[in-house]
Amino acid sequence: MLEIDNVSKTYGLGDDRTSTVKALDSVDMTIDRGEFVSIIGPTGCGKSTLFELIGGLVEPTEGRIRIEGDPVTGPDPRIGMVFQSHSTFPWLSVLQNVTFGLRMNGVDKAERRRRATEMLDLVGLTGFENARPSELSGGMNQRVAIARTLVMEPDIVLMDEPFGALDEQTRLILGEELLRIWRETGATILFVTHNINEAAQLSDRIAVMSARPGRFKAIVENDIPRPRDGDTMTTAAFNDLVQRLWNELKDESRRGLEQKTGRRVDAESGDGAEAKAETRPADT
């Protein structure tokens, strides 16, 4: 069980650290073992901050994060992290990338090889052991990154927009594969994304974040039955869910954009018809 207990994070700004910005404000959620939860929110809402807080890379200003009751005070071996893109080590082969964490933790060579081979099979990269990341596509690189994290057998996998830099087809295929991997490993997955369709395709629950300071504006249950595939995305239930998420998100997206550009964005620009167009993965 992962508890995010009333967590806030304030950053100091500037050289003198006198001005501050509140990135997260009283974020609260309890995630059950084996759950797949997505976090969606507008640009700059603190999604990545939350990701780093749970991963133990930064400390919360207020509140606590607990894994099975233990407060998180730093990186924890029970948590695995997958980053946005280009996080594979270009100087290592695929196999060496996947065995990296095991080697650093003193696992012997035969065991490393056995577990990595199993993982490469799980992510569909058997036969690419000796390839370099530079020889692989973006999607294959993300498979390597996922395998590198999963080989450590974490209970909780944090993913920060792992498919953000990929094209739509690759993203859909990897989404389906991620669901299969999730089923086979039984891990808890916390999936940060700005893509509404992706959140609806993958998750049990979806936390919608507000513009900065990031709060959980709504936590939406996703009742669409599993297994889900490409056809699921054409059903009325799926479209209703996407519409509902967009309704929660659209004002926040506008505010996020205003914060980013320092300009007001027309409040009438986000009606339903446009919403569908804007939530296509290719548009993100």
Place this chain on the structure above:
Amino acid sequence: MSVDTGGRLRGVDAVTAGRLLVPVALVLLWQALATVAGEFALATPAATVGELLGGFADGWLLADLRITLFTLAVAYALAVLVGVWVGVALGLSDFWREVFEPLILGVYSVPKVTLYPVFLFVFALGVESKIAFGWFHGVFPVAILTMAAMETVEDDHLKIGRSLLLSRWQTFREIIVPSILPGLVIGLRLGFNLTFLGVVLGEMFASRAGLGYTLVEYIVGAQIARMLAIIVVLVAVAAAVNVAFFAAEKRLGARGGETADVRM
């Protein structure tokens, strides 16, 4: 396709031939200059090679070379150790980099030979002052280029290191060094060249041994052929080390290029 390859092969051969011809031309030029200037101003290549072989046979050249190489090795090792450490430490912190960068670049631009008296007073005449002076020349380019190369370390790679609970040493060896290697090698080469300069300068001005010291002896004594023999040895050491560095840079550069392509 085959024409292409053939053309490239011929191109490579032409370049290699050219590279070999340049030293031959230089030796011929040297011979011509020596003939014109006379043996008291400039010894001939043949006379120089004679002294070179004689020097190694007698042992004086070898003894001096050993002393210089030992001094150089110690000074360079210390320059690399401190330079890489400072460069990595400053590269990891925006604050400390901004504090120290102007200072380091400022001191680097000072003609360091003007500071030699300071080294003499602190370390006295001997191997320590030569080592310190060589180190002082070499440590700056190593630190500056390491610091610059630290910009190429991906934040996400460091975060992965942290999430895998890597020790500082593991992070350095397994993530930072492979990330900065292409830039680091350039820093190591420049650092070597300047350390070498510092050591030889130290030997020339304030020392009782080494190729630099003996070089000044023969300059003062107008033993032109022996002087040139020492210069040939110094050039050979510098050239051999630089050729090795260039080969390493080329290999790493090719890899870095591939990486950069993928990041686009």
